[in-house]
Amino acid sequence: MKNNNIFNKEHFIENLSQTKSLASALADNIRGGEVLLFFGNLGAGKTAFIKYLANFLGVRGVVSSPTFNILKVYNVAKNERVKHFCHIDAYRLNSGKELIDLGIEEILDQTDTVTAIEWAEKIKDIYPKKYIKIEIKTLDEKSRLIKIAKIKS
Numbered sequence: 001m002k003n004n005n006i007f008n009k010e011h012f013i014e015n016l017s018q019t020k021s022l023a024s025a026l027a028d029n030i031r032g033g034e035v036l037l038f039f040g041n042l043g044a045g046k047t048a049f050i051k052y053l054a055n056f057l058g059v060r061g062v063v064s065s066p067t068f069n070i071l072k073v074y075n076v077a078k079n080e081r082v083k084h085f086c087h088i089d090a091y092r093l094n095s096g097k098e099l100i101d102l103g104i105e106e107i108l109d110q111t112d113t114v115t116a117i118e119w120a121e122k123i124k125d126i127y128p129k130k131y132i133k134i135e136i137k138t139l140d141e142k143s144r145l146i147k148i149a150k151i152k153s
């Protein structure tokens, strides 16, 4: 999957290890400064995908769901361009304003930081002009439809 173009198409995923492969392919396309907006129901696999992605980019150790912290920033090791990985869970938020209070604007401006946001529909008011949209649809216990698109408004 690594060398194929993964953007602007739907990926039919049969199990967790295929989700991991897709996260690896996305990591190969990350250059720094990207904002990744995740959409998908409870348990769709947003956190699972982000954990793999973070580890492929060079985050060491466990990436846990930031639900109670809302925002977590990890250091990235051994990556020439990406130095920080920011994981946000917007589930409990009512608007992006709450993220602005947490300093999100400064984070989004950093070209050496990659930001992944779960429940991105909650923060529509602060979408950047350019982002990568990742929609995960649950088909059954293990299978998912994952759509990855580059959006520019």
Ligand SMILES: Nc1ncnc2c1ncn2[C@@H]1O[C@H](COP(=O)(O)OP(=O)(O)OP(=O)(O)O)[C@@H](O)[C@H]1O
Pocket: 013, 014, 015, 016, 017, 019, 040, 041, 042, 043, 044, 045, 046, 047, 048, 049, 065, 118, 141, 142, 143, 144
């Ligand atoms: N193909 C798959 N891809 C991703 N997760 C899968 C897949 N098959 C099974 N799972 C399981 O589905 C669950 C996904 O949970 P996860 O916490 O990642 O979802 P989430 O979208 O982040 O949910 P929430 O909205 O609660 O944050 C995990 O237990 C994972 O092991």
Ligand SMILES: [Mg+2]
Pocket: 046, 047, 048, 065, 089, 118
């Ligand atoms: Mg989650």
